[in-house]
Every structure is written in C-alpha cells, then in structure tokens.
Amino acid sequence: MLIEVHQRTRRVRIDSVYWRDMQMDVAWAMRLFVLSALLFLGLAPSPAQVSRDTPLDSDHDGLPDATEQSLLDQFRPRFLISASDCSVEPAEFTPFLNNPTVAADNGLIYGQVFPLPGRPDALELHYYDLWRKDCGKAGHDLDAEHVSVLLARDDTGSWKARYWYAAAHEDTLCDASQIARATALNAELRGPDIWVSDNKHGAFLSKKACRHGCGADLCDGTEPLDHAEVVNLGELSAPMNGATWAQSAQWPLQQKMARTDFVAARTTRLESLPASDIAWASPGKRPAQAAILGGDAALGGTETGLRATDSALTVADTNTSEALDTASHKTGNALVKSYRGVKKAVRAAAGIKNPERKK
Numbered sequence: 615m616l617i618e619v620h621q622r623t624r625r626v627r628i629d630s631v632y633w634r635d636m637q638m639d640v641a642w643a644m645r646l647f648v649l650s651a652l653l654f655l656g657l658a659p660s661p662a663q664v665s666r667d668t669p670l671d672s673d674h675d676g677l678p679d680a681t682e683q684s685l686l687d688q689f690r691p692r693f694l695i696s697a698s699d700c701s702v703e704p705a706e707f708t709p710f711l712n713n714p715t716v717a718a719d720n721g722l723i724y725g726q727v728f729p730l731p732g733r734p735d736a737l738e739l740h741y742y743d744l745w746r747k748d749c750g751k752a753g754h755d756l757d758a759e760h761v762s763v764l765l766a767r768d769d770t771g772s773w774k775a776r777y778w779y780a781a782a783h784e785d786t787l788c789d790a791s792q793i794a795r796a797t798a799l800n801a802e803l804r805g806p807d808i809w810v811s812d813n814k815h816g817a818f819l820s821k822k823a824c825r826h827g828c829g830a831d832l833c834d835g836t837e838p839l840d841h842a843e844v845v846n847l848g849e850l851s852a853p854m855n856g857a858t859w860a861q862s863a864q865w866p867l868q869q870k871m872a873r874t875d876f877v878a879a880r881t882t883r884l885e886s887l888p889a890s891d892i893a894w895a896s897p898g899k900r901p902a903q904a905a906i907l908g909g910d911a912a913l914g915g916t917e918t919g920l921r922a923t924d925s926a927l928t929v930a931d932t933n934t935s936e937a938l939d940t941a942s943h944k945t946g947n948a949l950v951k952s953y954r955g956v957k958k959a960v961r962a963a964a965g966i967k968n969p970e971r972k973k
C-alpha cells in the first residue's frame with residue numbers, strides 16, 4: 615500500500631485514491647489512521663483491488679468518480695465575482711466536520727453530479743459557490759448558492775448541456791432564479807459566464823438579469839474566478855472529499871442537493887418561449903416581489919414593466935428587449951426608492967418575518 619502526502623496540492627494519496635486535506639485536523643487524521651489499519655489488516659478492499667474490478671463510485675450513484683470529475687471540469691461555469699464583495703471569494707470548508715467551518719476564502723467551487731430517476735439519457739450537475747457570509751440586506755453567516763445544468767446525450771453519445779439554471783434568492787418571495795437553453799448562452803459544451811451579485815451572491819445568467827433581480831442585486835465591477843477548482847461533494851447519503859458538513863442545518867445546502875432544478879413544468883414553459891430567452895424560474899413570484907419592493911402605492915406604476923418582464927428576458931439586444939429593459943429599469947428605480955418606507959408594512963401584511971433569511 616502506498617501513502618503519499620502532497621503538501622503543494624494539499625492532497626493525500628492512498629494507492630490510486632486521492633483525498634483532499636486542508637488542515638490535517640484530528641478527526642481527519644483519525645480516519646486516515648483507521649483506514650490505513652483496515653487496509654493493512656486486509657479488512658477492507660484496497661483501492662487498487664477496487665479499481666481493477668469496477669470503476670470507483672464513491673458516492674454510490676452509479677456514476678464513476680472519474681466521469682463525475684471530468685464532467686464537472688468540462689462544464690464549470692466562469693463565475694464573475696464583485697471585486698468589492700465583503701466575503702471576498704467562495705470558501706473552502708474544513709473536511710469531516712458536522713457543521714460548515716471555513717478553511718479559506720480561496721474561490722473553491724464544490725460540485726455534484728447525479729442521474730435523474732427514469733431518465734437514463736440525462737444527468738444533472740450542480741456547482742455550489744459557498745460563502746463565509748452574506749452581507750447584503752438581511753445578511754447572515756454562511757451562504758449556500760448554486761448554478762446547475764441538465765446534460766443530455768447527443769447523436770454521438772457525448773454529453774451536451776441542454777438547459778442552465780442560476781439560483782438567486784431561492785425559496786423566498788424574492789426568488790429571481792432563471793433558466794435558459796444552453797444554446798442561448800453559447801454553453802452547450804462548456805460552462806457559461808455567471809454574474810454573482812455583490813454581497814448577496816444571487817447568480818444570474820446575464821448582467822441584465824441581475825439588474826432585474828429583486829432590487830438589491832448589483833453585478834458591477836466583477837472579475838472572473840478563473841482559478842476555480844471544482845471539488846466533488848458526492849451525494850447526501852455518501853459524501854465525498856470529507857463533505858460531511860453538507861447536511862448541516864446551519865444552511866439550506868441539503869435541500870439544494872436533494873432536488874432537480876429542471877422540473878418538467880419549468881422546461882416545458884421555457885420551450886414555449888423564443889430560443890434566446892432567459893426565463894424566470896418562478897414567474898409566479900414576480901408580482902409578489904413588486905409588493906415587497908414597492909407596496910401598493912408603487913404597484914400600479916410597476917404593472918406594465920413587471921408584466922412585460924415577468925416571463926423572460928431576451929439575451930439578444932433587440933429593440934424590443936431594450937425597450938423592456940428600459941421600462942423595467944425605470945420601474946425598478948421607483949421600487950427601490952420606496953423600498954424602505956413600505957418594507958415593514960408589506961412584511962407584516964404578508965406575515966413574513968425575514969423573507970431573505972439564509973438565501
């Protein structure tokens with residue numbers, strides 16, 4: 615049995631298997647010791663034995679580790695991060711802990727690849743940008759955000775991206791998540807550009823979509839996260855790379871890992887729109903967002919703009935889309951100006967204590 619510790623890459627190799635190591639903490643060292651002892655006593659199959667028989671599938675979802683990592687690397691989005699973000703960059707978390715503990719704000723991205731039940735021709739990939747904190751309005755420690763893609767096999771059997779989804783304030787009345795065809799983003803064989811809003815970390819498929827978010831999203835002054843490495847989280851039932859903290863109740867990462875972002879109703883609706891559109895993933899919440907942002911007094915003034923933009927934004931800069939953009943931008947300004955004055959009243963009327971908590 616071969617054990618190597620690589621200081622530069624912070625990885626440990628046991629025969630053919632690489633383990634990521636950030637701090638060599640006690641829990642991690644104990645696990646390594648126990649694993650080594652089991653391997654030495656012959657009580658566990660060696661990685662070499664396993665790799666000779668079947669491809670290694672550490673998270674038991676039927677997909678080999680190597681396939682998952684290859685797809686995560688191929689389709690990794692290019693995250694555009696605000697240079698002034700209070701949380702600096704997405705964080706790396708200390709492995710094998712029960713709760714998320716930031717090890718470094720170093721731009722690391724976590725990934726997940728899983729098959730879809732009843733759809734052998736499709737795979738879903740999630741890219742998680744996990745932050746030390748959200749320091750926008752209603753800020754909080756820990757911030758779990760993500761972008762996802764649905765892959766389908768093409769005529770040659772190769773995986774090709776079909777739809778992309780970007781989460782923004784997911785599961786709140788401010789949900790501004792979007793979905794688009796991969797062709798609209800020129801991202802069928804690679805990841806698209808993703809704009810991440812300053813301090814709030816909502817993800818957007820275009821800068822224009824960011825401006826139409828929920829009033830507090832700004833995507834100016836961004837820089838690409840070109841050095842981002844993708845580390846596979848595995849699955850909730852079988853974490854990889856020490857991601858035991860993914861199930862922590864301190865953030866909603868577990869919910870994001872357990873569901874598909876490409877439900878049939880969502881993709882069917884997208885297919886009914888023009889091919890170049892970016893569609894809101896939860897269009898039913900757009901009128902509610904108007905209420906949150908502007909209250910009844912502003913609602914009348916926003917009806918035209920929101921109705922025009924509640925279904926989709928066009929990627930191409932046509933006259934029509936620019937007109938919609940202008941209309942919505944103006945109403946957006948009106949909403950923001952009246953935001954503070956009506957926020958409490960609207961929340962009270964809706965029975966909401968904190969609509970943006972932990973998102």
Ligand SMILES: [Ca+2]
Nearest residue numbers: 671673675677
């Ligand atoms: Ca797997």
Ligand SMILES: [Ca+2]
Nearest residue numbers: 673675727728
């Ligand atoms: Ca997996």
